[in-house]
Amino acid sequence: MNNKINVAVVGATGAVGREMMNILEERNFPIGQLKLFATEKSKGKKFTVQGEDYVVDTIKPGSFKDVDIALFSIGSTPSKKIAPQAAEEGAVVIDNSNAFRMDDNVPLVVPEINMEAAGQHNGIIANPNCSTIQMVLALKPIYDQVGIKRLVISTYQAVSGTGKDAIDELEKQIKAYVNGEELESEVYPHQIAFNVLPHIDIFYDNGYTKEELKMERETKKILNDDSLRITATAARIPVFYGHAEALNIEMEEELEIKEIKQLLDDTQGVEVVDVPGEEVYPLPVQSEENDQVMVGRIRKDFSVDKGINMWVVANNLRKGAALNAVQIAEELISI
Amino acid sequence: MNNKINVAVVGATGAVGREMMNILEERNFPIGQLKLFATEKSKGKKFTVQGEDYVVDTIKPGSFKDVDIALFSIGSTPSKKIAPQAAEEGAVVIDNSNAFRMDDNVPLVVPEINMEAAGQHNGIIANPNCSTIQMVLALKPIYDQVGIKRLVISTYQAVSGTGKDAIDELEKQIKAYVNGEELESEVYPHQIAFNVLPHIDIFYDNGYTKEELKMERETKKILNDDSLRITATAARIPVFYGHAEALNIEMEEELEIKEIKQLLDDTQGVEVVDVPGEEVYPLPVQSEENDQVMVGRIRKDFSVDKGINMWVVANNLRKGAALNAVQIAEELISI
Numbered sequence: 254m255n256n257k258i259n260v261a262v263v264g265a266t267g268a269v270g271r272e273m274m275n276i277l278e279e280r281n282f283p284i285g286q287l288k289l290f291a292t293e294k295s296k297g298k299k300f301t302v303q304g305e306d307y308v309v310d311t312i313k314p315g316s317f318k319d320v321d322i323a324l325f326s327i328g329s330t331p332s333k334k335i336a337p338q339a340a341e342e343g344a345v346v347i348d349n350s351n352a353f354r355m356d357d358n359v360p361l362v363v364p365e366i367n368m369e370a371a372g373q374h375n376g377i378i379a380n381p382n383c384s385t386i387q388m389v390l391a392l393k394p395i396y397d398q399v400g401i402k403r404l405v406i407s408t409y410q411a412v413s414g415t416g417k418d419a420i421d422e423l424e425k426q427i428k429a430y431v432n433g434e435e436l437e438s439e440v441y442p443h444q445i446a447f448n449v450l451p452h453i454d455i456f457y458d459n460g461y462t463k464e465e466l467k468m469e470r471e472t473k474k475i476l477n478d479d480s481l482r483i484t485a486t487a488a489r490i491p492v493f494y495g496h497a498e499a500l501n502i503e504m505e506e507e508l509e510i511k512e513i514k515q516l517l518d519d520t521q522g523v524e525v526v527d528v529p530g531e532e533v534y535p536l537p538v539q540s541e542e543n544d545q546v547m548v549g550r551i552r553k554d555f556s557v558d559k560g561i562n563m564w565v566v567a568n569n570l571r572k573g574a575a576l577n578a579v580q581i582a583e584e585l586i587s588i
Numbered sequence: 589m590n591n592k593i594n595v596a597v598v599g600a601t602g603a604v605g606r607e608m609m610n611i612l613e614e615r616n617f618p619i620g621q622l623k624l625f626a627t628e629k630s631k632g633k634k635f636t637v638q639g640e641d642y643v644v645d646t647i648k649p650g651s652f653k654d655v656d657i658a659l660f661s662i663g664s665t666p667s668k669k670i671a672p673q674a675a676e677e678g679a680v681v682i683d684n685s686n687a688f689r690m691d692d693n694v695p696l697v698v699p700e701i702n703m704e705a706a707g708q709h710n711g712i713i714a715n716p717n718c719s720t721i722q723m724v725l726a727l728k729p730i731y732d733q734v735g736i737k738r739l740v741i742s743t744y745q746a747v748s749g750t751g752k753d754a755i756d757e758l759e760k761q762i763k764a765y766v767n768g769e770e771l772e773s774e775v776y777p778h779q780i781a782f783n784v785l786p787h788i789d790i791f792y793d794n795g796y797t798k799e800e801l802k803m804e805r806e807t808k809k810i811l812n813d814d815s816l817r818i819t820a821t822a823a824r825i826p827v828f829y830g831h832a833e834a835l836n837i838e839m840e841e842e843l844e845i846k847e848i849k850q851l852l853d854d855t856q857g858v859e860v861v862d863v864p865g866e867e868v869y870p871l872p873v874q875s876e877e878n879d880q881v882m883v884g885r886i887r888k889d890f891s892v893d894k895g896i897n898m899w900v901v902a903n904n905l906r907k908g909a910a911l912n913a914v915q916i917a918e919e920l921i922s923i
Contacts, residue, residue, distance in 0.1 A: 405836045409784050431763050443867070443871055447826065447828050448871055449825065449827060449872055450869075451884070451899045452869060456864040459890075460886070460887025460888070462864075482891035482892065483891055486742070486836075486885065491782065492782050492825075497823070499786070501821075510795070529791040529795065529797075532787065534785075534787060536783055536784065537784055538782065549786070550795065552796060554819045555794075556738055556739070556740070556818055560819070562819060562821055
């Protein structure tokens with residue numbers, strides 16, 4: 254590829270799309286041409302990236318002709334339609350939706366973990382689910398060192414994971430509460446302010462949500478290990494930014510807590526935030542200013558052999574989505 | 589005891605104390621005399637219970653002389669001092685604090701589970717922790733039927749569990765946010781609005797919080813089984829009322845999901861709320877109007893033999909505290 258890269262952001266006006274533009278700017282991504290795409294209703298919106306003004310357009314045949322890398326963050330259904338068009342027109346698509354993640358022909362990539370898989374792409378690379386990315390980053394050093402037998406996961410997920418409409422809905426409900434007005438729900442099936450919904454994405458007949466099964470399946474694919482045993486409960490809480498996860502981990506072999514802390518400390522993209530006596534532990538609000546995956550509350554689980562508990566927090570829009578996508582792009586162009 | 593019972597509410601102006609008065613009224617508790625106690629700063633406050641007006645007073649020697657049952661909801665430290673006085677002056681104390689829960693001479697009681705233990709009291713009966721009460725109620729029928737080997741718990745706890753000051757703090761932070769002002773924290777060490785704190789009660793050297801260890805120890809005491817293996821992560825979330833819990837349960841023997849639902853359905857104080865396809869599952873906001881312990885998201889855990897996951901929600905101030913205490917009192921007077 255050239256020194257300057259022609260980039261497209263598809264879904265530019267969404268919560269993740271906006272972060273993609275922020276991150277391209279912050280990280281001085283070597284943008285040649287930049288194209289911003291969204292649906293008809295956002296056509297004409299303007300954004301400034303790296304000092305240049307850009308206008309949002311809709312996608313037409315040929316839209317991706319000169320594009321080197323297309324960062325997609327639209328829903329699964331539109332991605333299934335448009336990503337193959339972009340790939341056919343010559344772009345490498347980095348897709349943030351669920352559309353291609355479990356496709357055997359599509360690599361599912363966290364750059365710090367399995368960038369080598371990205372080399373096998375056929376025009377599309379999938380970005381994992383936000384909850385999966387932060388979890389596998391925290392698990393990988395432990396997995397490599399001693400192996401992992403079983404995981405029990407509970408998530409505490411921010412509304413921004415649903416998208417901009419959900420951020421607006423929590424915002425509106427909070428205002429309605431303060432003004433003594435009725436709280437209205439459109440994006441979620443129930444009030445999200447001052448509530449917890451044990452429901453993210455659709456339900457399957459086995460009682461699990463798609464989000465819960467994504468965490469299982471994507472983790473197995475990224476670590477390339479189908480023998481891992483994983484169960485999850487995913488819950489949405491009234492937080493704007495930053496997903497938290499309580500992880501209960503059964504390791505294959507013993508590892509001391511201080512060794513685990515050292516391993517995590519030595520891991521790129523991970524930061525140990527764990528001084529409970531001084532009230533220092535990972536918090537969603539901290540993730541607004543910190544792109545690292547924060548791990549804390551690391552402690553022995555006395556209820557099982559070789560067990561530990563830990564608490565993992567990261568910015569779901571950035572490392573959980575836009576940043577991971579841009580990092581994949583950076584690695585691609587450095588190859 | 590007489591037909592009419594002389595009752596004292598100690599800590600009457602707190603979040604739980606107020607609920608105690610509400611519940612005495614709602615359930616037509618046969619009150620003879622009622623005394624309301626609090627600290628100096630609340631002296632003179634007035635409350636109406638069952639149509640009678642009462643004035644809050646401070647405690648003096650002899651305050652409990654004519655009291656049959658004293659419902660305590662003050663901190664652990666004052667309880668340790670005042671509960672023995674009340675017991676010595678002839679009252680039966682039902683104490684909501686942590687002061688006596690693990691005391692071998694004090695029964696720890698959930699009336700639906702181990703009311704027989706209450707008969708052994710020496711003047712003081714302890715009310716379990718709010719998170720423990722709702723959990724053991726949901727576990728008991730499974731425990732009785734097939735036994736439980738191991739529990740992995742993650743909690744999503746409301747601020748009202750901390751007390752009235754914490755409710756006010758979340759309220760203030762929400763208002764500050766809407767008004768574009770700075771969010772100030774006094775009760776919690778960090779902002780609670782739009783955040784999650786993996787920190788309830790103090791930290792021990794082993795990395796656990798007191799809340800997490802309470803759930804383990806109290807459950808073992810109530811079920812009278814030290815062989816249970818339990819590990820917990822307790823987190824505070826920006827919800828006013830209603831604690832939620834993600835429970836991962838390893839049973840001793842196989843039990844089908846539909847049998848578990850039937851068992852829970854047949855359990856007094858428990859309600860199965862579990863039609864995920866219709867977006868029906870337990871929610872903290874529902875617990876404001878429902879005194880049952882709600883259980884939903886009941887599903888097989890495919891990662892372990894004889895495993896299940898479930899989601900348990902209850903009103904932490906009512907069944908988790910005030911209601912459980914009044915129910916103990918009701919059972920005591922019916923003996």
